[in-house]
Amino acid sequence: MNILKKVAIIGGGPTGIGVGRELKEAGITFDLYESEDDFGGVWNSSAECGRTYPSLHLISPKFNTQIPDFPMPESYAQYPRHDKMLEYIRAYALHYGIYDHTYFNSRVISLKPMDGNWQIITENGKKEIYGLVVICNGLQRKPRYPDFAIPGKFSGDIFHTCQYKSPNQLKQKRVLVIGAGNSGCDIAVDAVHHGSAVFHSTRRGYYYQPKFIGGKPTPQWMMELGGKFSSKAETLAYIEQVFRLAGFDGQDYGLLRPDYPLDAAHPIMNSQILYYIGHGDIVSKGEVSRFDDKQIWFKDGSKEEVDVVIYATGYDRDFPFIDSALLEWSSAIPDLFLHSTPRNLDNLLFMGFINAAGGLGDGLKTQGSYVVSYTRAYFGQTDGLKKFLNAKRNDVPDIGQNYFVNSHRHLWEADLWKLLSQMRKYRDMLDEVSESARV
Known part of the structure; x- marks a missing residue:
């Protein structure tokens, strides 16, 4: 050869x-x-x-x-x-x-x-x-979309986060973001300032991390904990406690509790999304069940009228x-x-x-x-x-x-x-x- x-x-x-x-x-x-x-x-x-x-x-x-x-x-x-x-x-x-x-x-x-x-x-x-x-x-x-297409037909605009280039795409629109990755959370926050209403659909609980703790970037603060605790479980419990004291426990905002450890998923680093959920500027919703013109039906039986659906569902x-x-x-x-x-x-x-x-x-x-x-x-x-x-x-x-x-x-x-x-x-x-x- x-x-x-x-x-x-x-x-x-x-x-x-x-x-x-x-x-x-x-x-x-x-x-x-x-x-x-x-x-x-x-x-x-x-x-x-x-x-x-x-x-x-x-x-x-x-x-x-x-x-x-x-x-x-x-x-x-x-x-x-x-x-x-x-x-x-x-x-x-x-x-x-x-x-x-x-x-x-x-x-x-x-x-x-x-x-x-x-x-x-x-x-x-x-x-x-x-x-x-x-x-x-x-x-x-x-761009990746949900494994199963959502039933029905939506008559508004639909796009993936990879197509989001400017908040003008959201101007005075009622916006639904589907998915809770970092881009999805960023865009939901953008929509607060540029859209007329914001809904955020997620299927499970997530840990939302602040970008700063104790005046330091959160990853640096976590690294500097070092061997302060005798086990990984104690370390994670301490971090969760600090996050909650800082206002970053999703359950305090009516969100689902994650069913996995803090470090078992890619981190969502966003210091603003829970703030806006807490103020009602972002309305948290569960999984979408079907589309009907501009009506979005959710699995809990509720519905909302929206102009734009954004898939933040990965790649x-x-x-x-x-x-x-x-x-x-x-x-x-x-x-x-x-x-x-x-x-x-x-x-x-x-x-x-x-x-x-x-x-x-x-x-x-x-x-x-x-x-x-x-x-x-x-x-x-x-x-x-x-x-x-x-x-x-x-x-x-x-x-x-x-x-x-x-x-x-x-x-x-x-x-x-x-x-x-x-x-x-x-x-x-x-x-x-x-x-x-x-x-």
Whole structure:
């Protein structure tokens, strides 16, 4: 097998840039393909892949979102606005020379196996062969709707959160938001200021976290609790007590109590939604049962008239450029070892495909160095690679997967610290090779 010792990265969001930086510093030849005219991914407001709106701010604070050796400017707020995040990502790419390795306006439309390598074809006709491909095209690609269509017909406007670009879309409208992710809660709060009425439909209880506790970003405050308590249960009980004292227990606002532990679901970081529910500006509703013109009926028998329905129901991963039959699937997602490495393909990696309660900076370096170790081992066909290939087909590492809520979103959720620890462990396995055998 003649492996071409050249890597392709598909996707110019933060993960693709971070992987590119590590490959460049390791002296490994690579090209990066980005469908838009500049970097940014979901933070690129002007792009099709952009998922921003004017009020959007990070839900992870600056201290653990920034890359440790490339800190955000001092002038940035604790929770930077989306345009500041875009500036930061592009500054990072510029600083580490990733622009020089990137084909912009180059959407990949085909990724096919070819003689032990991969052929990439772009929308603008470029064809190239690579020995290893790293897919970084992001978590938020394809809007997801409820598994079962809501009966009836709605005569108002319906759109997904990915199509929300301006509060003018809500102006003087009666708005129903279906779903309680971070975007859904943000948009419900926006609608308070721009719409004429706001309803928020959720199917279960959620934990709503404030962005600050004790004058610090909440994730930092939680981390600094350290070993203050003798068990995880005591720590979580204390955090819930503090949240309630701060006015962040949904039950105090008539909402359902979550039936899972505080850390068993992706956090909702929003300091405003409970405030507006408490003031009646957002009316909490249960599950929708049917549509009837502009009347929305709910399972409790109540109904409301609305003008706009917004689905905040998440996303599906989307890889339209590769034949899905080439991948192994589990629960409608690719079956990836460590959420990154196909068990049945040795020359393809997927990076950035995890949900985790943590900032970008905590994982970007580890993911990038894992790619470097894998690339060196694969191109060198080392003993470390052979050991790793056996492990990825047989090992079931603990990354906390089974702890989380049983939902589509949490199929990709992981305990960040367990995941990073396992990635380092298997990276070290890949590195089991003499210096003379390195690429």
